[in-house]
Amino acid sequence: MKLMSLLSIASMASAAAGERVLTATPSGHMMNHRQCFSPDGRYIYFDSRNDETLLAESAAIGRVNVESGEEEIVYRIPGNAKYGPGCGAVTCSPASGRLAFIHGLANASPELPYAVFRRFGGSVSPLGKLVHLDARDISAPYTPGSLRGGTHAHHWSPDGSRISFTYNDALVSAGAEQLRTVGVMQVENPVDVIDPAADDEFSGTCFTVTIAKVTLAPKPGSDEMFRAFDEGWIDNKRIAFQANLLTLDGRTITEIFLATLPDDLTHVTMPAGPADYPDPPAGIVIKRLTHTDRDPDPGVNGPRQWLQPQPGGGTIAFLDTDANGIVQIHTLPVAGGTAEVLTHFKQSVGATYSWSPDGKRLACESGGRIYLVDVATGDARALTEPCEDDRRPRFSVVFSPDGKTVAYNRMLPAGNDGTRWVQICLASVAPEE
Numbered sequence: 238m239k240l241m242s243l244l245s246i247a248s249m250a251s252a253a254a255g256e257r258v259l260t261a262t263p264s265g266h267m268m269n270h271r272q273c274f275s276p277d278g279r280y281i282y283f284d285s286r287n288d289e290t291l292l293a294e295s296a297a298i299g300r301v302n303v304e305s306g307e308e309e310i311v312y313r314i315p316g317n318a319k320y321g322p323g324c325g326a327v328t329c330s331p332a333s334g335r336l337a338f339i340h341g342l343a344n345a346s347p348e349l350p351y352a353v354f355r356r357f358g359g360s361v362s363p364l365g366k367l368v369h370l371d372a373r374d375i376s377a378p379y380t381p382g383s384l385r386g387g388t389h390a391h392h393w394s395p396d397g398s399r400i401s402f403t404y405n406d407a408l409v410s411a412g413a414e415q416l417r418t419v420g421v422m423q424v425e426n427p428v429d430v431i432d433p434a435a436d437d438e439f440s441g442t443c444f445t446v447t448i449a450k451v452t453l454a455p456k457p458g459s460d461e462m463f464r465a466f467d468e469g470w471i472d473n474k475r476i477a478f479q480a481n482l483l484t485l486d487g488r489t490i491t492e493i494f495l496a497t498l499p500d501d502l503t504h505v506t507m508p509a510g511p512a513d514y515p516d517p518p519a520g521i522v523i524k525r526l527t528h529t530d531r532d533p534d535p536g537v538n539g540p541r542q543w544l545q546p547q548p549g550g551g552t553i554a555f556l557d558t559d560a561n562g563i564v565q566i567h568t569l570p571v572a573g574g575t576a577e578v579l580t581h582f583k584q585s586v587g588a589t590y591s592w593s594p595d596g597k598r599l600a601c602e603s604g605g606r607i608y609l610v611d612v613a614t615g616d617a618r619a620l621t622e623p624c625e626d627d628r629r630p631r632f633s634v635v636f637s638p639d640g641k642t643v644a645y646n647r648m649l650p651a652g653n654d655g656t657r658w659v660q661i662c663l664a665s666v667a668p669e670e
Contacts (some may be wrong), residue, residue: 253518257522257663258608259644260301265659267295268633268644270543270589271469272393279303282311282336284325287659289632293323293351295527298338298361301661303642311336312361321345321584322360326390337370339389344436356387356533357441358400358422370400372428372441375407379507382428384515390543394473397569398424399498401468401476404447408511414513418465420447423502445632446501448496448517449478456459458485459533460525464528469544470554471571472543476497477526477544477553479537484641490536492529492557493544493569497522526553526573532637538635539564540588546571548596553605556586566590566599566610579615582608589633593640600643600666607631607643607664620664632659641666644651 260266263286273282285297288309296317299310322341329336334477334573340359349355358370368390370381379385392402400422409416412517422443431438460482468478476496481489487635499520508515514523529535546553553569559578565587569576580586580601587602599610600620607620620643621630632646643664648657 246385255667257304257665258293258647258649259306259661259663260308261649261660262649263656263658264294266299266301266646266661267325267659268635268646268661269326269328269331269544270633271394271591271632271635272331273328273644274638275300275634276331276334276638278319278642281644281661283661284327284338292325292339292364293321293341293345294319295323295325297637298324298327298336303637309606312359312365312367314340318345320347321351321355323351323356325391326583328391328393329391331395332393335397337391337393337400338484340367340393342436352387353389353405353417354386356389357389357439358391358402358443360442360654369439369441370441370443371402371422371445372430372439374430374438376434376438377508377510380428380430381505382426382446382503383430383441384420384445384447385508387646388422390467391422391438392468392470392543394470394484395548396473398444398473400424401470403466403468405513415464416453417452418447418449418462419468419476419496420450421447421476421498421502423437426503439649444504446502447515447524448476448498448521449480449494450517451514453482455483457483457487458481458530460523462494467543469546471546471553474500475544475571477571479544481600482530484530484535488535490530491538492525492536493527493553495524495526495571497524524573526569526571527576534558545590545592545599547612548592548594550596553590554590554599556588556590566601568612579612580617581615582617587629587634589635591635591643594637594638595640598640598666600628600634602634602645607645609666610642630662636666651655 266283267286280300298312322345328336360368374380374383388402426444449465462480464481504519582603584604590601630645
């Protein structure tokens with residue numbers, strides 16, 4: 238089903254200089270904070286949320302043509318309700334153009350609503366049918382290559398052969414939310430679940446594992462993690478992630494880790510019973526990159542974020558507070574070492590930011606404006622004009638594949654009742670004169 242954008246002369250006139258409002262239909266157009274463009278840059282994918290927290294109520298995945306503004310629904314959940322199933326946070330493989338997105342369990346109900354442990358990675362077949370990426374098996378003995386809970390925030394490796402995610406187990410009830418971890422799917426490595434139990438269990442097209450071991454009782458002052466989360470691919474075999482540890486005096490801090498993955502992820506030992514948390518496969522090497530536990534202000538202290546490794550480079554970008562408590566972009570060598578403050582904004586950087594394809598610039602939001610940051614110098618150049626706080630860019634700031642455009646979301650009025658909807662806007666990255 239196709240929807241023509243209702244972009245009006247009035248909305249075009251209200252756009253800031255150098256900005257184009259791409260969508261204007263009275264519905265949500267929430268982009269993911271990464272990999273929302275098709276590989277050729279022709280389309281931007283989005284879900285139908287108008288509130289970041291209401292994924293259960295999102296019933297559709299769509300895309301918009303960057304040139305024409307024409308919108309198209311590529312997948313819809315019939316009969317979706319407030320309790321789910323829900324779908325959203327769609328990403329597009331930079332290699333194949335295949336989609337991955339969060340999808341709640343089909344048997345969602347008021348008694349069993351969408352939840353962090355009741356979801357999976359979905360995709361869409363060429364015929365528009367739902368595809369299960371990860372297999373789910375909650376009945377012992379568990380099927381190798383399946384998991385027992387919910388995956389979300391799916392992120393494709395550069396070559397599209399793997400998909401990372403964060404994970405919550407459905408069977409380990411004590412501390413289940415705290416015991417979040419990260420995992421990886423091996424694409425095109427099918428897993429068959431024998432005799433699946435209704436909609437709680439199903440086969441998948443990918444072999445799926447966790448990659449970081451978490452425990453409810455970490456040793457203070459050690460590298461033992463009780464929560465791993467919000468990762469980013471460095472290359473096709475290495476992935477950086479954040480994890481919560483305990484300091485010697487019992488404080489919780491967030492540090493950055495690096496996982497190096499083996500070529501074969503299928504050497505797994507499945508949990509013996511419901512109380513056992515799924516362990517990573519053999520051959521994964523974990524290295525701690527930051528050691529801030531003795532610093533005056535230890536840990537990564539920015540807003541919730543996904544780490545952003547530099548394309549083809551040796552640097553990880555992340556958000557942390559500076560000496561004045563303002564959130565700035567920091568950089569950290571992948572090889573480890575001391576993190577450096579890159580930006581020096583007077584107002585905190587928003588929670589999403591992205592690298593240009595050549596790895597020389599970063600796009601971010603500060604004080605309601607989109608900025609382009611030169612990584613070599615830290616100099617920032619504004620791409621958009623100042624705006625009212627209720628119109629400020631939010632949710633996503635993403636470079637196009639050719640590096641000539643930055644896409645981002647704004648809340649803008651659409652229709653006749655003045656309701657604000659999440660819309661997609663574009664800013665041109667013109668060379669400096």
